Amino acid sequence: MKTLTCFVLLVTYRVTMTYSQQCRQVTSTVCDDDVTNVSRQKGDKGEIGSPGKSGSQGIKGSKGDSGGVGEKGAQGESCALGSFGNDIINRLAYLEDFFRPDSCTNALLDGNQFLRNGLKVYCEDRWTIFQRRFDGSVNFQRTWDEYKLGFGNSEGEFWLGLEAVHRLTRRGKCDLRVELQNFDDNHYWAKYSTFSVDSEADLYRLYVGGYTGNATDRLEYHNNQPFTTMDRDNDAFGRNCASEHDGEAGGWWYKSCYYSQLNGFWGENGRSIYWTSGPRPKVTAMKFRCD
Incomplete structure (x- = not known):
């Protein structure tokens, strides 16, 4: 019976009032503990608690997959001999053929x-x-x-x-x-x-x-x-x-x-x-x- 009475009061107050401090006082006075939680709202934020103890070390994770092969680097520049170097090589080749x-x-x-x-x-x-x-x-x-x-x-x-x-x-x-x-x-x-x-x-x-x-x-x-x-x-x-x-x-x-x-x-x-x-x-x- 108490539960039904509490429910009716709650419906009445929801229609005529917002969830004010007065509504919370009425519901806490009239209703038993089994319905009080229906109307209870979140309270003000409390102070920050002190840090807890460190937890035990977790299990070591499995090894990740190896990375793929990286992209090939760009080819370095060749060492150019220049016209003077090429001329020397040509002259040496000529001498080699000449003395054969x-x-x-x-x-x-x-x-x-x-x-x-x-x-x-x-x-x-x-x-x-x-x-x-x-x-x-x-x-x-x-x-x-x-x-x-x-x-x-x-x-x-x-x-x-x-x-x-x-x-x-x-x-x-x-x-x-x-x-x-x-x-x-x-x-x-x-x-x-x-x-x-x-x-x-x-x-x-x-x-x-x-x-x-x-x-x-x-x-x-x-x-x-x-x-x-x-x-x-x-x-x-x-x-x-x-x-x-x-x-x-x-x-x-x-x-x-x-x-x-x-x-x-x-x-x-x-x-x-x-x-x-x-x-x-x-x-x-x-x-x-x-x-």
């Missing part, structure tokens, strides 16, 4: 040399070595293009390349020297006072003559013969001489087929490197020198 030998004949040092025409050759006592074999580490059963451009390592077994030999022997008088050593360490040599190799248009035809030496002349048979490889048959035989002997013959200036063949299979027995005077060669070197 035009052939091994004019080379002052042995070993690999870059000639004035841009070719890289191996010089030895002013001879240009264009074929060397001694351990069978390089396969000489190659295609036409490989024999044309060269293969192997000039410090080891190698073939300089027919195009390079042609370019270096087409002008002036050239000598050819063939050096052989068999598996018994006996040495033979053959020297020719005439040597040149024609252009690819003429199938790198061999021209050789004027023999001296102790190895017997076995290149005379091959004089004026074009070069033949396993993929380019230019010999006078009914079959491809470079593909004979189970493909171990290698490229050479074949006729029908050969009296000498220094690009065959390397080995002491069987169909291997061949020069028909004495045992099979173990070490071979072919070199030329031009006036």
